[in-house]
Amino acid sequence: MWGGGKLGSSVGWFLRVLGPGGRNTKAARPLISSAVYVKNQLSWMLQIKPGVFNEYRTMFKSYRTTFSCLNRIKSFRYPWARLYSTSQTTVDSGEVKTFLALAHKWWDEQGVYAPLHSMNDLRVPFIRDNLLKTIPNHQPGKPLFGMKILDVGCGGGLLTEPLGRLGASVIGIDPVDENIKTAQCHKSFDPVLDKRIEYRVCSLEEIVEETAETFDAVVASEVVEHVIDLETFLQCCCQVLKPSGSLFITTINKTQLSYALGIVFSEQIAGIVPKGTHTWEKFVSPETLESILESNGLSVQTVVGMLYNPFSGYWHWSENTSLNYAAHAVKSGVQEHPMSAEFAFKGETEELQANACTNPAVHEELRK
Amino acid sequence: MRSQGPPLCSFGVLASRAARPRRQRYDIHFHDKKILLLEAGPKKVLEKLSETYSNRVSSISPGSATLLSSFGAWDHICNMRYRAFRRMQVWDACSEALIMFDKDNLDDMGYIVENDVVMHALTKQLEAVSDRVTVLYRSKAIRYTWPCPFPMTDSSPWVHITLGDGSTFQTKLLIGADGHNSGVRQAAGIQNVSWNYDQSAVVATLYLSEATENNVAWQRFLPSGPIALLPLSDTLSSLVWSTSHEHAAQLVSMDEEKFVDAVNSAFWSDADHTDFIDTAGAMLQYAVGLLKPTKVSARQLPPSVARVDAKSRVLFPLGLGHAAEYVRPRVALIGDAAHRVHPLAGQGVNMGFGDISSLAHHLSTAAFNGKDLGSMSHLTGYETERQRHNTALLAATDLLKRLYSTSAAPLVLLRTWGLQATNAVSPLKEQIMAFASK
Numbered sequence: 185m186w187g188g189g190k191l192g193s194s195v196g197w198f199l200r201v202l203g204p205g206g207r208n209t210k211a212a213r214p215l216i217s218s219a220v221y222v223k224n225q226l227s228w229m230l231q232i233k234p235g236v237f238n239e240y241r242t243m244f245k246s247y248r249t250t251f252s253c254l255n256r257i258k259s260f261r262y263p264w265a266r267l268y269s270t271s272q273t274t275v276d277s278g279e280v281k282t283f284l285a286l287a288h289k290w291w292d293e294q295g296v297y298a299p300l301h302s303m304n305d306l307r308v309p310f311i312r313d314n315l316l317k318t319i320p321n322h323q324p325g326k327p328l329f330g331m332k333i334l335d336v337g338c339g340g341g342l343l344t345e346p347l348g349r350l351g352a353s354v355i356g357i358d359p360v361d362e363n364i365k366t367a368q369c370h371k372s373f374d375p376v377l378d379k380r381i382e383y384r385v386c387s388l389e390e391i392v393e394e395t396a397e398t399f400d401a402v403v404a405s406e407v408v409e410h411v412i413d414l415e416t417f418l419q420c421c422c423q424v425l426k427p428s429g430s431l432f433i434t435t436i437n438k439t440q441l442s443y444a445l446g447i448v449f450s451e452q453i454a455g456i457v458p459k460g461t462h463t464w465e466k467f468v469s470p471e472t473l474e475s476i477l478e479s480n481g482l483s484v485q486t487v488v489g490m491l492y493n494p495f496s497g498y499w500h501w502s503e504n505t506s507l508n509y510a511a512h513a514v515k516s517g518v519q520e521h522p523m524s525a526e527f528a529f530k531g532e533t534e535e536l537q538a539n540a541c542t543n544p545a546v547h548e549e550l551r552k
Numbered sequence: 553m554r555s556q557g558p559p560l561c562s563f564g565v566l567a568s569r570a571a572r573p574r575r576q577r578y579d580i581h582f583h584d585k586k587i588l589l590l591e592a593g594p595k596k597v598l599e600k601l602s603e604t605y606s607n608r609v610s611s612i613s614p615g616s617a618t619l620l621s622s623f624g625a626w627d628h629i630c631n632m633r634y635r636a637f638r639r640m641q642v643w644d645a646c647s648e649a650l651i652m653f654d655k656d657n658l659d660d661m662g663y664i665v666e667n668d669v670v671m672h673a674l675t676k677q678l679e680a681v682s683d684r685v686t687v688l689y690r691s692k693a694i695r696y697t698w699p700c701p702f703p704m705t706d707s708s709p710w711v712h713i714t715l716g717d718g719s720t721f722q723t724k725l726l727i728g729a730d731g732h733n734s735g736v737r738q739a740a741g742i743q744n745v746s747w748n749y750d751q752s753a754v755v756a757t758l759y760l761s762e763a764t765e766n767n768v769a770w771q772r773f774l775p776s777g778p779i780a781l782l783p784l785s786d787t788l789s790s791l792v793w794s795t796s797h798e799h800a801a802q803l804v805s806m807d808e809e810k811f812v813d814a815v816n817s818a819f820w821s822d823a824d825h826t827d828f829i830d831t832a833g834a835m836l837q838y839a840v841g842l843l844k845p846t847k848v849s850a851r852q853l854p855p856s857v858a859r860v861d862a863k864s865r866v867l868f869p870l871g872l873g874h875a876a877e878y879v880r881p882r883v884a885l886i887g888d889a890a891h892r893v894h895p896l897a898g899q900g901v902n903m904g905f906g907d908i909s910s911l912a913h914h915l916s917t918a919a920f921n922g923k924d925l926g927s928m929s930h931l932t933g934y935e936t937e938r939q940r941h942n943t944a945l946l947a948a949t950d951l952l953k954r955l956y957s958t959s960a961a962p963l964v965l966l967r968t969w970g971l972q973a974t975n976a977v978s979p980l981k982e983q984i985m986a987f988a989s990k
Contacts, residue, residue, distance in 0.1 A: 373709055
């Protein structure tokens with residue numbers, strides 16, 4: 185099912201239409217189109233960057249257009265699916281399909297993922313500052329040196345790379361193969377990042393066993409609104425965290441406003457977000473998130489709202505969490521202690537029992 | 553500025569400044585970044601400061617001086633030579649109107665420093681940070697390869713530069729600081745709004761008739777162009793005389809005595825005064841005196857010139873220029889590469905230092921946010937901030953130049969009254985000084 189024009193079916197031609205001067209100003213996004221050859225399909229598709237407001241403007245501006253008519257394809261689905269075979273997965277195969285379609289677009293800062301690029305201005309300082317609180321003396325130029333971070337649902341590595349640049353060792357995981365390919369390719373140009381970042385195609389559940397309690401921080405940014413089973417997902421996040429490790433989540437609230445602005449306006453009207461990216465039913469309210477986190481032994485430190493200005497393209501922090509919000513939770517660091525206390529008591533009671541002392545107080549402890 | 557392949561660009565005062573870290577040590581956010589500076593000229597090693605003063609000087613504003621001292625270059629300048637001035641008198645040749653700038657407690661308004669001295673101070677500081685900044689002298693970039701605007705999977709997203717000797721570098725951020733005929737700007741295809749003025753500037757080093765305190769900067773607007781006298785020492789001053797091309801050529805080639813006479817008469821002669829304007833000016837001055845009886849600024853005369861330093865007379869053409877864009881993905885322009893201005897306001901190099909300050913600040917924040925330094929998101933922040941400041945200054949300077957290039961009565965009247973009024977309104981003068989000192 186194609187959303188729009190489907191051009192021929194022969195050898196590929198790559199077309200690029202740029203605005204004058206080739207430079208993208210913030211206000212006028214030049215029309216960029218490319219033909220992408222889908223490997224298992226012999227048809228060529230024309231993808232045109234969505235951008236309703238600017239598209240008409242740039243159509244008039246662009247003088248290098250070689251098309252007589254331009255189709256606007258906002259979303260299209262690949263007919264062949266790459267499903268995950270694990271039965272116990274939080275990965276939604278429908279979501280995988282959606283993201284597969286846009287796998288090549290990650291690093292175009294003015295493209296479909298522009299809002300995610302500019303969200304880095306908020307989420308990187310958020311993560312960085314909260315982690316710096318736990319580091320007594322940080323290295324100049326590499327503030328997060330020595331930290332091990334897991335970026336769940338890293339996509340093309342938009343958030344992984346800045347964290348890597350700040351000195352952390354980051355592992356980025358994503359269930360979509362193409363995303364990881366794009367991310368790998370992009371980081372390969374920078375030798376420093378190449379060493380600090382590792383990408384894997386997998387879901388969180390698959391690595392829970394081998395990476396239990398190894399990460400100082402887990403980042404799940406714009407992910408929890410795409411998973412099937414939120415409880416399990418957050419449980420796994422908790423499991424891979426070291427005690428006192430931090431969990432950072434950014435997601436969208438489930439409110440009427442988020443439906444109106446986040447789905448109707450952003451996707452269908454303004455094209456800020458590609459159609460079909462989000463499903464309102466899967467949005468998570470901060471209260472729900474908090475309760476699940478608390479029940480898994482994570483104590484929520486901060487919940488703060490984020491607001492996107494589609495005109496300027498910048499995000500802002502906000503008191504209001506009814507649209508987007510960011511949360512920081514810390515895994516309790518006391519899990520070891522009850523265990524050892526228990527062992528200590530058991531040891532003691534065994535000793536006492538061995539001495540044939542039947543103190544009722546000891547029975548009390550045993551029953552604990 | 554960074555990467556395995558470092559980032560960088562070209563020569564000049566601004567380039568060497570731009571390569572420098574912000575603070576006495578380094579800006580910590582640039583800690584592991586590598587910088588390459590390409591300088592077309594040879595390395596200038598100043599064994600000993602020459603006795604004779606150089607004829608190319610710059611007026612360094614307090615803001616620029618702060619920037620230079622933030623990484624230790626100002627100390628080197630202080631150890632060599634510079635001249636602080638505390639007052640500036642600007643007046644018209646066609647009337648009695650004048651404006652006098654000074655700070656309340658007679659603080660330094662600015663510093664006159666020879667360009668060679670500044671260059672030497674910066675070179676010295678560059679050597680001090682040679683572990684981070686590599687300088688290649690006598691090198692010129694002959695080809696630039698820009699990254700694709702649309703991210704392609706297999707092409708390098710960085711800028712590649714090929715030098716004359718065949719070596720190549722790749723960089724995340726290319727900073728063009730190569731003057732008003734910027735090769736970087738041309739190669740990037742950035743539109744440049746520019747025009748040549750019908751004026752050339754004549755510079756010379758002048759000996760004063762007698763030693764004075766010499767801490768005042770003088771500028772007189774003649775119909776042919778402004779003439780300025782900038783203090784260098786108790787007995788020396790630097791001349792910057794912007795005038796028509798023919799007159800400039802004459803000035804440079806005439807006898808030294810005739811030249812000195814021409815200079816003195818340019819400052820002292822009242823030949824361009826007309827009765828009408830004088831009367832009109834006096835009227836406004838009287839009115840101002842009634843409203844504001846306290847401050848009386850009588851016109852002072854600059855010190856007379858005795859002789860000119862042989863071989864110090866040089867002329868260079870003037871023009872205006874402004875790049876339509878200061879930044880492109882992975883490219884930033886600073887200094888004269890981005891903007892070129894008439895010397896009448898003494899702001900050219902200070903605008904450049906302001907660019908550096910702003911760019912360094914934006915890059916530092918970006919580095920602390922883990923951003924790719926060549927990313928447009930923070931480069932556009934730099935561009936917006938500087939374009940706002942620079943276009944205002946450029947426009948004002950151009951306007952002043954045009955306004956004062958005529959001796960037509962209506963315009964002379966307008967500017968006479970305007971100047972007198974501005975001189976009378978202290979808050980306005982303070983605003984002007986504050987804007988120019990940044």
